[in-house]
Amino acid sequence: MTAVDPPGTPRTARSWLDTLLKGVRGVLMIVGSLTMLAGCLALAHVVTSSLAPFLAMLLIFPLAAFATLAIHEGGHALAARAMGMTVCRVHMGPLQLLARRRGWRIRWKRLRPGGNAGSVIAVPNPYAAVRRQYLALIAGGPLANLLAAAGCGLLAWHLGLGSSSGAFCTGAAAFNLAVGLCNLVPLQSALGGSDGLKLLKHARRRDPDALSEVLAELNGLSLRGVTADKLPEHRLALLADGEGWFFYIWFTLKAMQIRGEWAHAAALQPVFEAQVATLPGPVAESWHSLIALLRCELAFSRVMAGDDEADPLDAALTADLDWSVPALRPRCPALMAARRGDHRAALAALARAEALAENDVDAATRQCERGLRQTIRQRLQMPMEA
Structure with missing residues (x-):
């Protein structure tokens, strides 16, 4: 057992649970990605002909994946703003945004191998309920993907599932659904916990003297004009x-x-x-x-x-x-x-x-x-x- 294992918790039980959750997440992403690829290929046939649809699909899929990532991180940011938090940075793949009083600073930086695909750094309002702010921030990303999945599904039904546009919308719906559900699977990785794991942690009462809590409070005070x-x-x-x-x-x-x-x-x-x-x-x-x-x-x-x-x-x-x-x-x-x-x-x-x-x-x-x-x-x- 590790230092964080509760007494009496078998290590193998945790390992099996982690393996199961990773398997569930892997299946979701495979199904979502394949459906998205099929939708991109169907749309590519509308854009071009002969062998070019395959090449067009290779262009459309990364754009669709980036749009899905933008929806996810945008959901985090919008939820944070709605709760009164200050959004300081947004990172979506190679695109990085730094909040300023007037507008944003934007740069394009190559993603490090194994790095996090996206993140939102937001500082809570220390004069309001901090836990509620973090719960909304964390839930905002998966919720945005699930809402996008529902919207794309309705649009696919309206356009007709047999049409090329309908097939693309079906793929977008499946991919957003997979991303939203995968992020809700509570798993720890080298890059940090998933949104689902963070929700579980913040749902429990947290130690107000923990490093993360103290830093959040001090940074929140600083943002509101309390000097060092x-x-x-x-x-x-x-x-x-x-x-x-x-x-x-x-x-x-x-x-x-x-x-x-x-x-x-x-x-x-x-x-x-x-x-x-x-x-x-x-x-x-x-x-x-x-x-x-x-x-x-x-x-x-x-x-x-x-x-x-x-x-x-x-x-x-x-x-x-x-x-x-x-x-x-x-x-x-x-x-x-x-x-x-x-x-x-x-x-x-x-x-x-x-x-x-x-x-x-x-x-x-x-x-x-x-x-x-x-x-x-x-x-x-x-x-x-x-």
Whole structure:
């Protein structure tokens, strides 16, 4: 037995159950995919003739599969919005969307082998019932597929099951039905739990002091304008040990930046690097983005504290961070230009940083960035921002 196995639970029973559930899910996906392929082939005969229908089917099927994935992730996102959650990111295959105050940032990034086909990252409203929000978020994806299956089934019946269009709609209905039901099968995988497993977990009463619950609360407060220096200390303290340590350092560092405690912020660097050095390779890789972000902010703080030997501020930044935290890249050269006394370059970089930061959905981030820009302007002895 593993540490999570309840006493008296035979390992073989769990293995047989997992095997059975995987088999059910596999059968559903095979039937749904074959029906969808048949529908795509029927539609392809309408589009072209001779041997070309097979080639057309190879084009139509991926588009239909992507549409099904978009319906699933869109269902998650719409359900989250309906419950008052803040949708921060949506990932559908190679298409990634980052929420902004005005519109979305969109990029196309190749999917890693074995990576998750889609996901929605949403932060709950901490002032409302969090469990209900998560239940709606999780159920929204499969429900959207089941509704799409019903709609496609009705359309197929209306068009005629014997027609090419009707056959395609039948395939779309079967495929959406399979995806919706497969996601409701409660299974754990290397990529995380299925929607069905997550529903079961959230249906039970959860530990309010668990890492995921604390992070959800703190991020929810941040999105609503509670800056790091005003977050509840008793909740932050729960992150100080174990897997939450890097998040604890992040909130601590941002609080010090807001208060202008640059020497204290710079002093976090050796503690941080010592902790990073203890991480096994695969674990360090999974924390790569947050580690790079912290290194950049620590270098910024060291320069603010008067360290002339600090590493280049943006040395740790990556393309992923440029996309997800776009205001950070121009803020770094703004400080370096201010330190050189290059007013024109500093003001140009500050203008770029302001335009990007003010479009962030996180209200606390906007406030923090205003303070940091103001500090850089003070170094230039320029009028402060409004």
